[in-house]
Amino acid sequence: MDNNAERSLVEQVLKSISDKRAINIVGGDSKSFYGRTPCGNVLDVSKHAGVVNYEPSELVITARAGTHINEIEKLLAENQQMLGFEPAFCNQYSTLGGVIAAGLSGPRTASSGAVRDFILGVKIINGYGQVLRFGGQVMKNVAGFDHSRLMVGSLGTLGVLLEVSMRVMPIPETEMTVSFEHEDANNAIEFFNKLAAKPWPLSASAWLQGQSKIRLSGTENGVVETIKNIGGEQDDNADQFWIDLKNHDLQQFKQTDFIQRVSMPSAAELSTNPAEQVIEWNGGQRWYFDQDDVKQFQSQVELGNASLTQFRGGDRNAEVFSKLDPVSMRLHQNIKNAFDPDRILNPGRMYKDL
Amino acid sequence: MDRHELSRLFKDFLPGEAVIDHPVSLKAYECDGLSAYKQQPLLVVLPQTITQVQACVSLCSEYQIPIVSRGAGTSLSGGALPHAQGIVLSLAKMNRILDIDEYNRTATVEPGVRNLAISQAVEHLGLYYAPDPSSQIACSIGGNVAENAGGVHCLKYGLTVHNILELKVVTIDGELITIGSKALANPGYDLLALMVGSEGMLGIIVEVTVKLLPQPETAKVLMGVFDSVEQAGDAVAAIIADGIIPAGIEMMDNPAIRAAEDFVHANYPVDAQAILLCELDGTEQEVSVLCQRVKSILNQRGANETRLAKNEAERALFWSGRKAAFPAVGRISPDYYCIDGTIPRKTLGPVLNEINRLSEQYQLRVANVFHAGDGNLHPLILYDSSIPGQLEQTEELGSKILQLCIEVGGTVTGEHGVGVEKLGEMCIQFNEEERNQFHRLREAFDPDKLLNPGKAIPTLARCAEHNAMHVHKGEVPFPELDRF
Ligand SMILES: Cc1cc2nc3c(=O)[nH]c(=O)nc-3n(C[C@H](O)[C@H](O)[C@H](O)COP(=O)(O)OP(=O)(O)OC[C@H]3O[C@@H](n4cnc5c(N)ncnc54)[C@H](O)[C@@H]3O)c2cc1C
Numbered sequence: 001m002d003n004n005a006e007r008s009l010v011e012q013v014l015k016s017i018s019d020k021r022a023i024n025i026v027g028g029d030s031k032s033f034y035g036r037t038p039c040g041n042v043l044d045v046s047k048h049a050g051v052v053n054y055e056p057s058e059l060v061i062t063a064r065a066g067t068h069i070n071e072i073e074k075l076l077a078e079n080q081q082m083l084g085f086e087p088a089f090c091n092q093y094s095t096l097g098g099v100i101a102a103g104l105s106g107p108r109t110a111s112s113g114a115v116r117d118f119i120l121g122v123k124i125i126n127g128y129g130q131v132l133r134f135g136g137q138v139m140k141n142v143a144g145f146d147h148s149r150l151m152v153g154s155l156g157t158l159g160v161l162l163e164v165s166m167r168v169m170p171i172p173e174t175e176m177t178v179s180f181e182h183e184d185a186n187n188a189i190e191f192f193n194k195l196a197a198k199p200w201p202l203s204a205s206a207w208l209q210g211q212s213k214i215r216l217s218g219t220e221n222g223v224v225e226t227i228k229n230i231g232g233e234q235d236d237n238a239d240q241f242w243i244d245l246k247n248h249d250l251q252q253f254k255q256t257d258f259i260q261r262v263s264m265p266s267a268a269e270l271s272t273n274p275a276e277q278v279i280e281w282n283g284g285q286r287w288y289f290d291q292d293d294v295k296q297f298q299s300q301v302e303l304g305n306a307s308l309t310q311f312r313g314g315d316r317n318a319e320v321f322s323k324l325d326p327v328s329m330r331l332h333q334n335i336k337n338a339f340d341p342d343r344i345l346n347p348g349r350m351y352k353d354l
Numbered sequence: 355m356d357r358h359e360l361s362r363l364f365k366d367f368l369p370g371e372a373v374i375d376h377p378v379s380l381k382a383y384e385c386d387g388l389s390a391y392k393q394q395p396l397l398v399v400l401p402q403t404i405t406q407v408q409a410c411v412s413l414c415s416e417y418q419i420p421i422v423s424r425g426a427g428t429s430l431s432g433g434a435l436p437h438a439q440g441i442v443l444s445l446a447k448m449n450r451i452l453d454i455d456e457y458n459r460t461a462t463v464e465p466g467v468r469n470l471a472i473s474q475a476v477e478h479l480g481l482y483y484a485p486d487p488s489s490q491i492a493c494s495i496g497g498n499v500a501e502n503a504g505g506v507h508c509l510k511y512g513l514t515v516h517n518i519l520e521l522k523v524v525t526i527d528g529e530l531i532t533i534g535s536k537a538l539a540n541p542g543y544d545l546l547a548l549m550v551g552s553e554g555m556l557g558i559i560v561e562v563t564v565k566l567l568p569q570p571e572t573a574k575v576l577m578g579v580f581d582s583v584e585q586a587g588d589a590v591a592a593i594i595a596d597g598i599i600p601a602g603i604e605m606m607d608n609p610a611i612r613a614a615e616d617f618v619h620a621n622y623p624v625d626a627q628a629i630l631l632c633e634l635d636g637t638e639q640e641v642s643v644l645c646q647r648v649k650s651i652l653n654q655r656g657a658n659e660t661r662l663a664k665n666e667a668e669r670a671l672f673w674s675g676r677k678a679a680f681p682a683v684g685r686i687s688p689d690y691y692c693i694d695g696t697i698p699r700k701t702l703g704p705v706l707n708e709i710n711r712l713s714e715q716y717q718l719r720v721a722n723v724f725h726a727g728d729g730n731l732h733p734l735i736l737y738d739s740s741i742p743g744q745l746e747q748t749e750e751l752g753s754k755i756l757q758l759c760i761e762v763g764g765t766v767t768g769e770h771g772v773g774v775e776k777l778g779e780m781c782i783q784f785n786e787e788e789r790n791q792f793h794r795l796r797e798a799f800d801p802d803k804l805l806n807p808g809k810a811i812p813t814l815a816r817c818a819e820h821n822a823m824h825v826h827k828g829e830v831p832f833p834e835l836d837r838f
Pocket of ligand 1: 386422424426428432434445492493502503554559560681
């Protein structure tokens with residue numbers, strides 16, 4: 001079976017340009033909940049699939065955008081490697097293109113980095129219907145403006161992703177999770193940030209319902225020694241916990257269809273302590289389930305120190321991401337215009353005016 | 355506009371000593387670290403506050419005067435080369451550390467702060483700023499951001515782009531914007547990534563907030579000594595295939611080893627064809643295990659000898675030769691020219707063989723230092739600019755080496771930037787539609803193209819000229835090389 005659908009994708013984009021009709025780019029359709037309500041004709045990228053190149057000793061994988069993310073993770077695991085950003089909100093249909101375009105990273109973000117930190121190169125179709133390559137398959141590359149990272153989190157508004165090269169990481173020799181009781185979330189935040197300032201192999205942190213969890217990854221002796229230092233109760237069923245956390249499969253997330261995300265400096269204290277909240281990334285990412293619970297962040301959001309995302313549910317025809325200042329918004333519009341002057345590609349998916 | 359008139363306009367809002375207009379004083383600014391290119395600007399201005407930067411930019415915008423930002427002027431690609439009708443906007447006087455946020459592990463600094471000064475300022479907290487270009491005692495953080503500078507530890511700790519959280523930038527309209535934040539996820543496009551490595555063409559960076567990392571508990575260095583560069587290259591691949599990410603892994607070839615040894619007396623084996631320096635860091639327990647594993651891999655892959663630095667002093671000694679490789683080469687040759695290509699690591703053997711062949715063909719010696727973990731190759735071409743024609747020969751050889759890097763699936767610049775130097779090779783690495791996309795992006799920020807004009811992204815005309823000179827229709831470059 002030929003899984004190279006590039007020509008057909010280009011033709012469809014060109015047709016949409018000439019018809020002046022918007023395109024709704026879809027991979028596995030696992031993230032249609034995210035961003036503003038999609039509009040336009042569906043452009044199905046899932047047929048453009050397959051790993052193009054993978055050399056474990058180069059720490060680089062290149063795959064077509066429609067490749068299932070779990071297929072990539074499986075191949076990497078066979079070679080004791082993994083995606084360092086732990087792709088979040090994925091199911092069996094999720095594709096690489098969707099993961100990159102949404103730019104949602106998992107629990108390892110605060111220690112290893114986010115999606116954008118692992119991307120090396122892209123091949124895209126821009127809003128002129130041109131196929132362009134940026135970046136490459138090497139770790140260090142400063143030739144030209146960084147259009148690969150620009151694609152991460154741009155929600156398909158700048159280009160249809162065709163191919164992506166990413167840096168991969170070795171799977172740590174050992175991973176262990178320890179739990180601690182912290183009634184007050186502020187105590188957990190303080191604890192996480194104190195640990196993060198130590199030279200220990202932390203790879204994730206989370207707090208919910210009075211309990212903190214710390215994951216450690218590295219050589220066995222290094223992890224064991226660190227646990228001797230920090231204490232806590234060993235949690236032997238933690239692997240599933242971290243997967244459920246990143247995919248929002250924990251009870252807290254499943255019992256509601258309204259979820260908000262607050263992104264802020266990790267050590268920032270809470271002024272009120274909502275009953276229901278989930279905190280990760282040492283405090284850098286916090287989840288809330290009630291409109292009133294995020295009011296305490298409003299002033300920080302207005303100062304630009306924090307951002308608020310209407311992550312799931314609510315009115316998705318309104319703006320769902322924090323407002324940009326007027327100069328930044330103008331730059332965003334200019335950039336959109338530089339890639340997609342006819343506003344064909346996922347118009348309005350990120351902001352109404354993009 | 356003429357120099358004196360412009361100078362008067364700037365002196366309306368800048369103190370007299372912050373405007374340099376005398377040709378003798380301007381000389382200090384006529385080139386950066388790539389001294390083969392020189393140009394006097396109309397003026398140099400040295401603002402000390404963000405408001406002054408905004409006023410400088412607004413003035414240039416009004417009179418359509420090109421602006422070349424400058425940090426410490428250590429660029430190796432001519433990125434800070436002045437423009438004859440423009441000003442140099444030096445950020446060197448904006449050199450204060452503004453805030454150290456211990457709890458969030460960040461530092462906020464002005465753009466003229468030196469790279470190393472950041473780590474020094476937070477050392478007492480057990481923290482440091484990870485990217486460590488060899489020029490770190492001199493280069494500025496603003497210049498690091500503009501070039502996306504790397505260093506010997508970027509395989510594990512990343513490049514500048516991975517270690518910057520927030521920037522304050524003055525746009526060509528003189529407006530101040532904040533890009534990114536101390537949070538790890540931000541709304542909108544990743545403008546932070548766009549600014550990093552943009553070579554002064556999208557805005558003036560006036561404030562930088564960096565991530566600080568905990569200093570590792572311990573770091574150890576192993577040296578592996580090899581009879582061939584291929585063997586050393588295989589050893590690097592084997593270490594990584596074993597799931598180890600060293601803090602740094604650097605290779606030097608025989609000419610580089612000899613030059614470094616002559617200079618710093620690090621007790622390097624001068625007859626070796628290649629040495630590897632492999633640094634492992636982390637907790638005591640972790641590092642002791644990793645050292646054992648790396649040592650046995652080096653032995654398995656044919657190392658004649660492995661040495662573990664016994665203490666901090668010896669570790670520093672091992673590194674001193676590598677860190678001083680550029681000046682060491684500078685001692686054995688009147689001039690040297692540093693190339694900055696990146697290649698897939700597995701192509702190292704054939705690429706070095708081809709570089710040796712080219713070196714013989716051009717009768718110019720080449721010493722190679724190599725950020726082996728991430729494939730970033732720095733061939734140093736030894737030449738003498740006082741011999742007529744030798745600089746041109748050197749540039750031609752350099753260009754051949756860069757084309758070779760593209761050919762094997764790499765890039766023309768890993769960390770030094772395109773500047774004025776690699777414009778021709780950019781015409782090969784990117785096709786016209788891709789270059790036009792870069793130009794449109796640039797115009798999204800700077801429609802009149804006043805910020806560092808003539809750098810980084812070649813114009814159509816420039817590429818037409820380059821192609822006429824270098825590409826012969828239908829001919830594949832390096833036909834003798836396997837296709838990777
Ligand atoms: C001996 C030596 C060793 C080196 N080793 C390394 C190395 O290991 N790794 C590495 O990556 N590089 C290395 N370099 C290259 C150089 O040091 C880096 O590129 C450095 O980041 C440049 O910083 P600078 O402050 O000197 O910038 P400059 O040379 O002054 O400027 C560089 C570019 O940045 C722009 N710029 C500077 N400041 C600003 C600002 N505030 N806003 C907008 N644009 C700005 C300039 O316009 C120019 O395009 C080395 C150089 C030397 C001489």
